[in-house]
Amino acid sequence: MMPIVVWLELPCVDRMLFTSEKPVPGAKIVVPHSESLGGGVGGNFAAALRLFDVDVVAVGLATTDPLARTDYDDLISRGVELVEVEVQNGSVDPIVCTLIVPEDTDRTILIEYPKISGEDYASLRADFVSTIRRLALRGSVGTYLGVLRPESAKAILSLGTAVGPMACTLEASDWPTDDTAAVLDKMDVVFVAEETFLERREDIQRWHKRNHFDLIITLGSRGIRTVLRDGTVDVFPSVPPTSGRAVDTSGAGDCFAATYCAHAWAGTSHTDAIQKAAMTAGEHVAFQGARVRPDLLGLDKN
Secondary structure, eight states: OOOEEEEEESOEEEEEEEESSOOOTTOOOOOSEEEEEEOSHHHHHHHHHGGGTOOEEEEEEOOOOHHHHHHHHHHHHTTOEEEEEOOTTSOOOOEEEEEEEETTSOOEEEEEOOOOOHHHHHHHHHHHHHHHHHHHTTSOOEEEEEEOOHHHHHHHHHHOSOOSOEEEEEOGGGOOOHHHHGGGGGOSEEEEEHHHHHHSHHHHHHHHHHHOOEEEEEOGGGOEEEEOTTSOEEEEOOOOOTTSOOOOOTTHHHHHHHHHHHHHTTTOOHHHHHHHHHHHHHHHTTSSSSSOOTTTTSOOOO
């Protein structure tokens, strides 16, 4: 399998607060149990790639923050090569996603984003591009941008000639401008969840027609719909966990995307790669947390 470079940008931590109470605005709740786990689209993608022994290089801004190290140290323990880009003040704070998880009700998610300077973003873009070029000296290299945003798009547009397959994810909550979407011309695969596709169908169809990438739409328990660059449309079923019970669907899309890229970019057919991705994502949802277990497929990387 070819190495894959992942745009991390920032450490991300999911702080999960488990409670038997339903959150009410202004009220206090008792949290008898909590966990802090690595999270974020790029980190979850990188972790899932390691299930298949893919050589992964993840590029993000440097941190010494103890909570942020929860994310970075977990990736390192799985065998991810982490490139930490120096920042002006020596360390960045993590993105913190606080998830209040009541029993049998919808969870509440609060997200804190740290501010990043233009100078630090410039350093991140430069190191991301230099990492891709370094690996490309040995052959083809895959690239995953995570959720498409302006900074990662600028990095790829500055790269020039593609050195291997590229992929990204589109999310309605972080919708790209047409300037940022210009990088879709370089994408081989674009992942999108059904709710984003339904909300932004016109943009997605316009970009797909113009840029000729393979579009993969995840439909949750109803399966996967793919629209290839040649116009071929297929629908594939989801695969339930062998345990028979889905516990937490967080990170299932990241797990699916990573599994698909790991296999499709290694020469597996589109159909087989989709089926393997559906199976892996199906097993993932049987466990709590967005980041895939390192022993999910019986391949303990710790």
